[in-house]
Amino acid sequence: MTTEFVKNAVGRMIPTEINGQPVIPFQGPHGYKTSGRKYGPPIRTCADYPADGDKRMPDLRAALIKAGLRDGMTISTHHHFRDGDLVANQIFDIAAEMGVRDLVWFPSASFPCHAPLIKYLEDGTIHHIEGSMNGPLGRFASEGKMRGVGVLRSHGGRYQAVQDGEVVIDIAVIAAPTADPFGDANGLTGPSACGLLGFALADSQYAHNVIVVTDNLVPFPCIPWQIQGNNVDIVVEMEQIGVPEKIVSGTTQITKSPDRLYIAELTARFCQAAGIIRDGFSFQAGAGGTALSIGNYFGEIMREKGIKARFARGGSNQYLVQMMEDGLVETILDGQTFDLEGVRSMRENPNHVNTSPFTSYNYHGKGNFASMIDVVILGATEVDVAFNGNVVTHSDGYLLHGIGGWQNCLFGKTVVLPIPLFRDRIPVIRDEVTTICGPGELIDVIVTERGIAINPLRRDLIEATKDSGLPIKTIHELKEEAERICGAPQPAQFTDKIIAAIKWVDGTVIDVVRQVKK
């Protein structure tokens, strides 16, 4: 079998088929339209469920057997526990014991704690992973060792794929910090509280079989129900579903690096000069050290001007919660709590709202929250002179990160990437990014410690900041500056073997990742 390739709208060669399924090449950020219908899962009937609402099974193995676990199924999990997840590995331990083969794992993200699954990729229990592969699993894939092709989607793209029936989930296993015997569940309380369960929403709505696993069973009704029991087939109690200290991300501390602090300050000053920070504005900042610091600078500016933000999109954390409690932010629209202050605030404050990839990011909806946000602060592993961004591979070619909400957030009104000019003496601004995750036309501003580059498409921003005194340069100037210091970087070396596909928010393929040549 010879694979055919076509060139997509960002000039990348894309195979016409991946994992035996036809591929639609990327057609520009708004180019592709479908006339399809949303996926219709099988109609169930109450007659097949216990009238008293008690759907408990004694353990996960019994639940998986009842759900019909068999060869070739697609099994989904969520990543609200991040590196503290104790459930996903158990599913595949059981599958391996049962001799089930060729499963597709469809996590909303994977973490280093899932490295034990490598043995099941090797022994045939798991065929391939569709979902971000942070760390060891990405490295394994990059070395060409996974049988199938990994498929990476943004948070919104994952919802879109499930909603549209591109991915049919046979069994969803939803680890829930609190649940009742009917399957109503939330992430707000219990020993493994993680705040919300939005990443599992699509799974609960569309999967053929839904298993809720909890270490904090409460009597019906579990309130609020972030996951609705009416979508749940089976409930399983377990000793522990997550390691609390690992649920909290290690990245949620403000940076102490002078360079990063300077980038953060420049970013905030740029936003102020551009007129973005005004009463009633909205922003999204991630949980990395630089992004947190930018939030702090935003807070200072808002205090000074006596204004407040109508809403902030999170990843929530102690700093964002503090801003809300100080009256600087009216509402937090939260997709993922990054620390326990985020969890507490969501539990206590009705204006700290749990959201989902459906509300925030799904591109195949009637609008979403992402495009309404005034300014979005994002990271990148690489950017190129056409402002294309990469977030999944390093410059050595290894696939080590997921897309997260990054692609979805590119639809914000102004997208700013504060990034260092080089990392480990490797320039971050390239002639071409190793992997295109987002097209340059959606990326507006690059802020580095040695200057700011504005996308020429954003003449309004160029005009607004031209007399600001800020160190505004062209992206080529920034690139040359980095190369004067570090030398011109060598492109990564790859074999021909495709190890992963990068989906755009609409289900098309924007790029592929190949096996690293050692």
Added chain:
Amino acid sequence: MTTEFVKNAVGRMIPTEINGQPVIPFQGPHGYKTSGRKYGPPIRTCADYPADGDKRMPDLRAALIKAGLRDGMTISTHHHFRDGDLVANQIFDIAAEMGVRDLVWFPSASFPCHAPLIKYLEDGTIHHIEGSMNGPLGRFASEGKMRGVGVLRSHGGRYQAVQDGEVVIDIAVIAAPTADPFGDANGLTGPSACGLLGFALADSQYAHNVIVVTDNLVPFPCIPWQIQGNNVDIVVEMEQIGVPEKIVSGTTQITKSPDRLYIAELTARFCQAAGIIRDGFSFQAGAGGTALSIGNYFGEIMREKGIKARFARGGSNQYLVQMMEDGLVETILDGQTFDLEGVRSMRENPNHVNTSPFTSYNYHGKGNFASMIDVVILGATEVDVAFNGNVVTHSDGYLLHGIGGWQNCLFGKTVVLPIPLFRDRIPVIRDEVTTICGPGELIDVIVTERGIAINPLRRDLIEATKDSGLPIKTIHELKEEAERICGAPQPAQFTDKIIAAIKWVDGTVIDVVRQVKK
């Protein structure tokens, strides 16, 4: 064309086709199973919606034109405003002005305030109504004047029909007491606050075009969002969407009738004797005068025994709210607020939870709340000696009421119907009910002012109450007692023309209603 008929599982003759669509006859309360898929509405894309989230159109006419209003469409509305709805009539005024014909109106219920729509049934703007027809519209249909056949569904059956694609809604118009320009909406605040919008949930999820109409526009984000803007196409501001004093039902006062009070007391004593009122139990009582009074008696018993209910299902009202605030009820799972105390409580108390026909009633889900309830108190216009119940027609044959949640609630663990033995000197217990809305095997106890009849299928209840001293009789004894006083009633006289179908919770047809012969 000759219509064919088949006999269904309760012995009623059912046509094989209604409004040109094939009919599945009732096969017993749990008899029918489908292997179908849920309806998949068209996939939309953010590219077709305003990036800034502002979906406002200047008025309802412009919105209906944008939504593509044309001949033969199905238009849905909700009834949370009850007899104070100001929106539904306007839709058809506009349609009539535009010369649009043969619409199907699919309300979650209609009220006397919708009597002006009779002219559109007469002039061809509306072809027929699918939904309850309380009062004048029911009378109009009963006289054989509606062109199509009315289709009556329970609240859960309506959700089921939309979810399963039996009814495809072309345009849903959702009147919302509070909304933002993106379409996020709730019923909690604003001059027309009605508490919740659960009856419009299916419409928002499955309709091809969704218009939110509000008289209280707030900046994005409207929190909480009971209706999600991601499902909404268009937002329209309007001067007034509902008449507050008519939103509150007139029926929500405790009865002062000595007979009704006695029935209420007997009902509560029966439940106590049967061991139903125990710590952690659950109940559902309607908002009629007798039902409210039963709630009061339950409260007295609970206070006396020092116990509380885990949850109550509403229709909420001041009495139920008081019970929760007094600590007698931990949680209210509310489908419809019947007074402003209900609205206030839902707004303020996280344990007063808004529900929907999906969570509470949908029979084609993975269970629902209705079957978990220990005791359900319901009404009926007629009951027969086989315990079959009627809630839609009077004994003169006129269709004057909707099914509401009545059929759905029959799945409660114990179903009690407190009813007077006769109304206006017409016995309520009949040899055969005029219209079967629910099969006798799901109706457990009939409580009248002259005695209590227990369904022979419930040997456990007969056993538990045999030494209670309560006036327990057979249903035949009660029927004879009524006929001794009032004489044997004459059955209603009908022509052959079918004017309405009564659907069961699973989409099958349990009975039909014919034109009244004058």
